Amino acid sequence: MIQNMQAGQLISLAINDQVKEAYVRNSDTLLYTLREQFGLVGAKPGCNNGDCGSCTVLVDGIPINSCHILSVEAVGHKITTIEGLTDSTIQQAFIGNWAIQCGYCTPGYILNIYALIQTYPDADDAMINEWLESNICRCTGYQEIKEAVKNTLIARKINE
Amino acid sequence: MKTESYTVIGKSVPRVDMPDKAFGRTKYTNDVTIPGVLHAKLHTSTRAHAVIKSINLAKAWEVPGVRAILTGDAFPFPVGPMLADRPPLAVNKVRYCGEPIAVVVADNIHQAKKAATLIDVEYEDLPVVNSPAEAMKSNAQLIHENLSNYKVQVKGVYPTPNTNIANLTKIRKGNMQTGWEASDITIESRVSFTPADHAALETRCARVEILSNGRVMVYSSTQGPFYVRKLLSEFFHIDAGMISVQTPLVGGAFGGKGTVQLEFIAYLASRAVGGKMVKIENSREEDLIMSPVHIGLDASVKLGATKDGKLKAAEIKFLFDSGAYSDTGAGISKAAASDCTGPYAIENVHCDSYCVYTNHPYATSFRGFGHPELTFAVEKAMDKLAARLQVDPFELRLLNAIGPGDTTPTQVNLNASNIGDVSSCLTKIRNLIGWNPNKNVQTTRDGKIRTKGISCFWKTSSTPPNATAGAVLTFNTDGSINLNCAAVELGQGTKTVLGQILAEKLKMDTKDIHVTLEVNTQYDPHQWKTVASSTTMIAGRAVLAAAEDAIKQLKNVGSTVLKSSPEDLDIAKGRIFLKDSPEYGVKITDVAVGYKYPNGNTVGGLVVGNGSYNVRHLTPLDPETGFGKPGPQWGVGAQAVEVEYNPKDYTYKIVKAATVLDAGKVINPQAAIGQMRGGMYLGLSWATRESFTFDDKGIVLNPQLRTYDILRASETPEYLVDFVETPLVDGPYGARGMGEYGVIGMAGALANSLSAACAADLNQLPLTPELIWKLVEGKGDVQ
Numbered sequence: 035m036i037q038n039m040q041a042g043q044l045i046s047l048a049i050n051d052q053v054k055e056a057y058v059r060n061s062d063t064l065l066y067t068l069r070e071q072f073g074l075v076g077a078k079p080g081c082n083n084g085d086c087g088s089c090t091v092l093v094d095g096i097p098i099n100s101c102h103i104l105s106v107e108a109v110g111h112k113i114t115t116i117e118g119l120t121d122s123t124i125q126q127a128f129i130g131n132w133a134i135q136c137g138y139c140t141p142g143y144i145l146n147i148y149a150l151i152q153t154y155p156d157a158d159d160a161m162i163n164e165w166l167e168s169n170i171c172r173c174t175g176y177q178e179i180k181e182a183v184k185n186t187l188i189a190r191k192i193n194e
Numbered sequence: 195m196k197t198e199s200y201t202v203i204g205k206s207v208p209r210v211d212m213p214d215k216a217f218g219r220t221k222y223t224n225d226v227t228i229p230g231v232l233h234a235k236l237h238t239s240t241r242a243h244a245v246i247k248s249i250n251l252a253k254a255w256e257v258p259g260v261r262a263i264l265t266g267d268a269f270p271f272p273v274g275p276m277l278a279d280r281p282p283l284a285v286n287k288v289r290y291c292g293e294p295i296a297v298v299v300a301d302n303i304h305q306a307k308k309a310a311t312l313i314d315v316e317y318e319d320l321p322v323v324n325s326p327a328e329a330m331k332s333n334a335q336l337i338h339e340n341l342s343n344y345k346v347q348v349k350g351v352y353p354t355p356n357t358n359i360a361n362l363t364k365i366r367k368g369n370m371q372t373g374w375e376a377s378d379i380t381i382e383s384r385v386s387f388t389p390a391d392h393a394a395l396e397t398r399c400a401r402v403e404i405l406s407n408g409r410v411m412v413y414s415s416t417q418g419p420f421y422v423r424k425l426l427s428e429f430f431h432i433d434a435g436m437i438s439v440q441t442p443l444v445g446g447a448f449g450g451k452g453t454v455q456l457e458f459i460a461y462l463a464s465r466a467v468g469g470k471m472v473k474i475e476n477s478r479e480e481d482l483i484m485s486p487v488h489i490g491l492d493a494s495v496k497l498g499a500t501k502d503g504k505l506k507a508a509e510i511k512f513l514f515d516s517g518a519y520s521d522t523g524a525g526i527s528k529a530a531a532s533d534c535t536g537p538y539a540i541e542n543v544h545c546d547s548y549c550v551y552t553n554h555p556y557a558t559s560f561r562g563f564g565h566p567e568l569t570f571a572v573e574k575a576m577d578k579l580a581a582r583l584q585v586d587p588f589e590l591r592l593l594n595a596i597g598p599g600d601t602t603p604t605q606v607n608l609n610a611s612n613i614g615d616v617s618s619c620l621t622k623i624r625n626l627i628g629w630n631p632n633k634n635v636q637t638t639r640d641g642k643i644r645t646k647g648i649s650c651f652w653k654t655s656s657t658p659p660n661a662t663a664g665a666v667l668t669f670n671t672d673g674s675i676n677l678n679c680a681a682v683e684l685g686q687g688t689k690t691v692l693g694q695i696l697a698e699k700l701k702m703d704t705k706d707i708h709v710t711l712e713v714n715t716q717y718d719p720h721q722w723k724t725v726a727s728s729t730t731m732i733a734g735r736a737v738l739a740a741a742e743d744a745i746k747q748l749k750n751v752g753s754t755v756l757k758s759s760p761e762d763l764d765i766a767k768g769r770i771f772l773k774d775s776p777e778y779g780v781k782i783t784d785v786a787v788g789y790k791y792p793n794g795n796t797v798g799g800l801v802v803g804n805g806s807y808n809v810r811h812l813t814p815l816d817p818e819t820g821f822g823k824p825g826p827q828w829g830v831g832a833q834a835v836e837v838e839y840n841p842k843d844y845t846y847k848i849v850k851a852a853t854v855l856d857a858g859k860v861i862n863p864q865a866a867i868g869q870m871r872g873g874m875y876l877g878l879s880w881a882t883r884e885s886f887t888f889d890d891k892g893i894v895l896n897p898q899l900r901t902y903d904i905l906r907a908s909e910t911p912e913y914l915v916d917f918v919e920t921p922l923v924d925g926p927y928g929a930r931g932m933g934e935y936g937v938i939g940m941a942g943a944l945a946n947s948l949s950a951a952c953a954a955d956l957n958q959l960p961l962t963p964e965l966i967w968k969l970v971e972g973k974g975d976v977q
Binding site: 059069073076081082083085086117122125126134136137138163164170172175 | 865
């Protein structure tokens with residue numbers, strides 16, 4: 035039983051446009067592998083239960099709690115972590131709107147909002163709120179985060 | 195106001211820690227992977243009160259990679275910050291659900307977890323004390339049989355042997371008989387709520403390694419690196435200088451990281467494996483209940499007033515639910531007693547503030563340190579009094595607002611500096627929220643009821659009388675300055691604000707100030723803790739002192755170079771120059787690391803600026819009367835909440851939340867607004883939904899974020915923030931505290947607003963629709 039728990043395999047993951055290899059246990063979550071094997075510690079273990087969103091990464095562009103997906107399940111998918119987010123518009127919006135205090139929720143939020151903007155560039159307040167529901171920020175009271183999202187959406191429309 | 199004359203103070207200088215946080219580059223305590231580190235995992239109690247009959251470790255030892263398993267006998271002595279009453283691992287009995295019983299140390303975390311689950315503990319249940327009221331009964335089950343043997347660590351903590359009372363602070367001011375006789379009207383109010391949690395997103399974690407020379411290396415997510423060092427030194431008899439504590443940026447704290455818990459266990463674990471580095475990290479479930487929580491309260495307030503509404507007497511009883519151990523609960527009960535009346539001038543005050551043991555998870559400081567709790571009780575009572583007097587709750591507060599010339603419950607004389615302006619805050623909040631006593635209850639077209647509620651608050655920082663901070667400035671060859679100070683960056687922006695204070699003093703650009711973000715007790719000067727909204731004041735003053743020291747040294751060397759007396763020199767924009775001919779000067783770059791003449795001769799050494807500050811004239815409180823000075827100054831403010839209540843299903847929406855704080859001086863407006871909004875959010879989240887649910891055996895039914903509900907983005911109100919600036923003479927540029935204040939009056943304002951909407955006395959928290967339904971329908975005490 036204990037030995038089975040340790041059973042694992044060599045996998046290749048496409049992370050941030052790079053192919054990375056690791057020997058993982060079958061039961062390792064993607065969050066664990068990102069942090070412990072690849073040093074991609076921007077994904078945070080806030081609850082390991084899918085409740086707080088701090089470990090959010092993009093899997094094929096969709097925000098996923100990386101504590102809720104096994105590393106072996108991530109094979110064949112395109113994974114983006116905060117370290118690989120090269121379009122820094124939303125990061126700059128977070129900085130410009132003071133949407134960061136302790137910063138622990140920030141990577142998860144930024145990836146979540148990045149996906150929102152890519153998927154629904156015309157998102158209204160209701161949709162923004164719905165997307166923001168999946169994450170917890172314990173410091174800001176959310177107003178600055180909402181402003182960062184709205185200002186980014188507005189800026190995109192002006193630029194179009 | 196001298197705002198115009200400042201160049202950096204009062205400006206929204208971007209926070210220095212934001213860019214790395216936005217790009218996921220900030221490393222928190224547990225974001226480092228260390229080859230060879232051993233992993234610790236706890237086995238925690240499934241019972242709230244039970245004798246430990248046996249602990250079977252046999253199966254746990256069978257798990258490969260297990261290097262040590264420790265139980266209470268590894269260190270069977272109580273520890274604690276104020277009253278040493280808590281063994282790091284349970285000894286003989288457990289006193290709360292979630293209490294650590296054993297710790298497994300293994301090669302990897304999976305092995306440690308597996309082994310921890312295989313530990314088998316046999317319990318014999320004891321009667322459970324499930325509320326502070328139960329704990330106070332004369333025949334109550336004792337939670338600590340040997341209370342009289344515990345060592346009091348801090349003067350001013352008074353446990354009562356053979357009871358469940360860990361501390362009693364008494365306030366006796368004026369004469370109660372006189373007060374009641376002068377009162378035409380008296381009201382009584384009682385409120386209660388069970389413990390809740392801080393729920394900082396970064397769970398508490400620590401690593402400890404003991405080097406071969408005995409040096410103890412600690413890495414911890416804490417608000418008090420020096421405090422960790424102090425307690426490890428005291429309880430494990432290690433010279434303080436042999437302990438090094440390092441803290442990088444902290445992922446939220448809210449008071450929950452101001453005490454010491456995991457560090458004790460990690461030290462014992464490392465010691466058990468020959469000093470190898472051991473890492474321990476809370477799961478969310480452990481962080482919610484195994485580690486200390488937000489205190490509960492059962493409070494009774496009796497107020498007496500003349501028919502004109504002038505307060506004459508207050509009799510207050512606080513039963514703080516400190517849970518199984520006192521931790522800082524003893525200090526919270528003292529702090530709440532010190533400010534028990536709220537910011538109102540009352541000549542006759544009687545308060546008994548108890549820190550009570552129960553079989554709940556133990557409490558520690560929570561943002562506001564007793565004040566969000568006491569303010570809920572007092573502000574509910576004030577609205578009750580206003581209703582009885584049939585006066586506007588706003589006018590009642592304005593009439594009784596405390597100010598210079600009045601005394602606090604502990605009989606500190608207030609003056610124009612040591613207290614903020616309550617009346618101005620009230621006047622501003624009236625405009626901000628649109629308070630109108632005739633229009634505060636309005637029915638919408640779809641049958642919902644819109645109401646407003648207000649509250650007033652004050653708080654002094656109950657710091658120890660020797661609370662201190664220091665700052666060290668060193669200069670770089672480009673003339674920029676490194677600022678080293680042990681204030682911990684928790685997200686509140688303290689490092690930026692301290693940099694601004696330094697930049698203003700040296701008349702420099704903030705881009706030329708490099709504030710060290712991490713704290714290391716080995717090379718940062720001592721600082722008490724980063725708590726109590728006290729860092730801007732204490733560390734800010736230390737920074738000013740260090741700047742003065744550097745200026746003196748720079749002028750000394752500059753006077754040689756410029757052939758003048760130091761008094762004739764000024765410093766600004768990276769230059770030392772003659773006051774009367776500013777064009778004649780020398781660059782700081784050329785002086786701060788020694789001035790080199792053209793022929794190579796050099797004068798002056800490195801400029802190193804040192805400064806420190808210690809709070810002044812604080813005293814413990816008199817055990818019989820509470821007479822004494824608990825803190826340096828009183829920050830004050832007013833808050834308001836507007837709700838839209840649906841009488842059909844008892845649900846409500848928070849429409850607006852407003853705060854006016856007397857900040858003394860706002861050093862960074864955008865950061866200050868963020869602190870106020872975040873404070874209001876935390877207060878509203880607590881007041882609307884956060885609490886632990888206990889079954890009749892004291893078991894916590896919601897120890898995870900799935901079931902411990904937290905206010906999310908769509909549920910937050912429009913936030914309104916404004917400031918009053920009554921300078922604190924001792925504060926840096928007049929600044930008072932800020933960090934905690936936004937939380938304090940939220941529960942009171944929300945409860946007052948909702949009570950007006952549903953016409954029931956909402957005297958419990960959290961204010962869930964279910965609770966409102968029960969209280970409106972007269973279903974009695976739902977607790």
